[in-house]
Amino acid sequence: MSENAAFKSGFVTLIGRPNVGKSTLMNRIIGQKIAITSNKPQTTRNRIQTVYTSEEGQIVFVDTPGIHKAKNKLGDYMVNVAQRTINEVDVILWLVEPSNFIGAGERHIIEQLKKTNTPVILVINKIDTVKRDQLLEYIDTYRKELDFAEIVPVSALKADNIEELIKCIMKYLPYGPAFYDEDTVTDQPMRQIVAELIREKALRLLSEEIPHGVAVSIESMKFKKNIVDIEATIICERDSHKGIIIGKGGAMLKKIGSQARPEIEDMLEKQANLQLWVKVKKDWRDSDFLLKNFGYNENDMNE
Numbered sequence: 001m002s003e004n005a006a007f008k009s010g011f012v013t014l015i016g017r018p019n020v021g022k023s024t025l026m027n028r029i030i031g032q033k034i035a036i037t038s039n040k041p042q043t044t045r046n047r048i049q050t051v052y053t054s055e056e057g058q059i060v061f062v063d064t065p066g067i068h069k070a071k072n073k074l075g076d077y078m079v080n081v082a083q084r085t086i087n088e089v090d091v092i093l094w095l096v097e098p099s100n101f102i103g104a105g106e107r108h109i110i111e112q113l114k115k116t117n118t119p120v121i122l123v124i125n126k127i128d129t130v131k132r133d134q135l136l137e138y139i140d141t142y143r144k145e146l147d148f149a150e151i152v153p154v155s156a157l158k159a160d161n162i163e164e165l166i167k168c169i170m171k172y173l174p175y176g177p178a179f180y181d182e183d184t185v186t187d188q189p190m191r192q193i194v195a196e197l198i199r200e201k202a203l204r205l206l207s208e209e210i211p212h213g214v215a216v217s218i219e220s221m222k223f224k225k226n227i228v229d230i231e232a233t234i235i236c237e238r239d240s241h242k243g244i245i246i247g248k249g250g251a252m253l254k255k256i257g258s259q260a261r262p263e264i265e266d267m268l269e270k271q272a273n274l275q276l277w278v279k280v281k282k283d284w285r286d287s288d289f290l291l292k293n294f295g296y297n298e299n300d301m302n303e
Contacts, residue, residue, distance in 0.1 A: 008057030010090035010173035017105045020095045021125045025156035026050055026061050029166065051180045057170050058178040062089060086112060091149075091172045092120045093165075098130045098153075100141040110145055119149035119172045123165065128155040191218040194264055198232055198276070201259040205252065206244065214245075215284060219277075227271045230264070234278045245278045253278065 014022040030050045052059040062085055086092060094113065096106065113120055122142055127135055139151050150168045154161040195216040202214055219231040234256070236242055246253050257276050264272045 006056075007175065007177065008170055008173040009060075009176045009178050010057075011060045011062060011088070012091045012093060012169055012173075013062045013085045013089045014093045014095060015086065015109065016095035017109070020097055021156045022095055025093075025095065025123070025125065025154070028156045028159055028162055029059075029061070052166070053178065053180070053182045054166075057173055058180065058182075059166070059169055059173065060179055086116050086118065089118060090174060091169055092116070092118050093123050093169070094120055095123045095125050096142065097126055098124050098135060098138045100138050102141065102145065113146055120146065121150045121152060121165075121168055121172075122146075122148045124151070124153040125156055127153045127160060128158045190268065191221055193267060194218055194221070194230060195232065197263050197267075198234070198256065198260045198274075201256045202234055202245065205256055205259065214241075223270070227273055228268055229273045229275075231275045231277070234276060235281050235284055236278065237280070237282055237284060239280055242278050242280050 014026060016022055029052055050061045052061065092113065094109065102110075124135070124138060124142070130138070135153055139153070142148070143151065149172060152161060152165045152168055154165055156162075195218050199214060199216045202216070206214075215235040217233045217235060219233055220229070222229040234245055234253075236245060244252065245256075247255070253276050257274050261272050261274050264274065
């Protein structure tokens with residue numbers, strides 16, 4: 001397929017303020033669950049590469065952490081990764097919510113985008129929540145701010161206009177062979193995806209009780225014929241958080257495990273024996289060593 005002279009391939013990044021639906025959109029396009037989704041902002045911490053392949057071409061998506069003002073070393077890392085990615089890709093997808101109010105966060109992103117020559121496609125997400133005439137007004141508001149290559153309204157949740165968005169992306173990709181085999185959907189190590197699935201369930205179930213200070217470390221993954229034994233540790237910042245994560249008689253920890261297990265089994269296509277532990281590591285988000293240990297690249301934090 002990649003020998004086709006008309007085949008296109010390239011890298012596309014999704015940027016946007018936290019919680020605009022970047023992970024949901026990427027999961028919708030790829031058709032599999034790779035990035036975690038949560039109603040808490042800033043759940044995507046690493047640049048997750050996912051791959052969409054069709055007869056026309058191959059799009060390698062790099063999902064970055066949301067661009068925002070950093071509060072600690074983890075925040076610095078997330079912002080650096082997002083901003084550097086803008087200049088390394090063939091196309092930028094900027095996701096926004098449908099509104100004609102452009103806040104400080106969006107203004108910050110506009111300033112970053114003005115500095116790049118990379119084509120920017122504005123993606124107005126969540127169009128299922130507004131009326132058509134309102135949408136036209138919102139498109140007009142944004143059109144005045146930047147010279148966009150395209151403006152595409154979509155609903156990642158309802159899969160509206162996703163095919164149109166893929167066509168628009170392909171238009172701006174260079175001709176060339178595929179980077180990955182056609183059956184590849186992600187280059188993320190299995191351990192990392194398993195850790196993210198567990199973290200997603202923890203964030204969702206703990207809701208307002210635990211702030212963002214939760215990481216998941218996979219201690220071991222042992223594959224047998226039809227089963228995989230997984231030992232994972234949920235890391236939190238305070239002793240009081242540990243009690244909440246474990247729950248009365250271990251109930252919350254069991255719940256996190258039972259919700260994560262089916263998705264892990266679907267992905268690995270094996271039965272999973274999942275054992276979860278909880279540890280307190282105070283201020284891990286400000287520790288270079290611990291950040292590196294949880295999969296956040298030291299070079300990305302220092303640049």
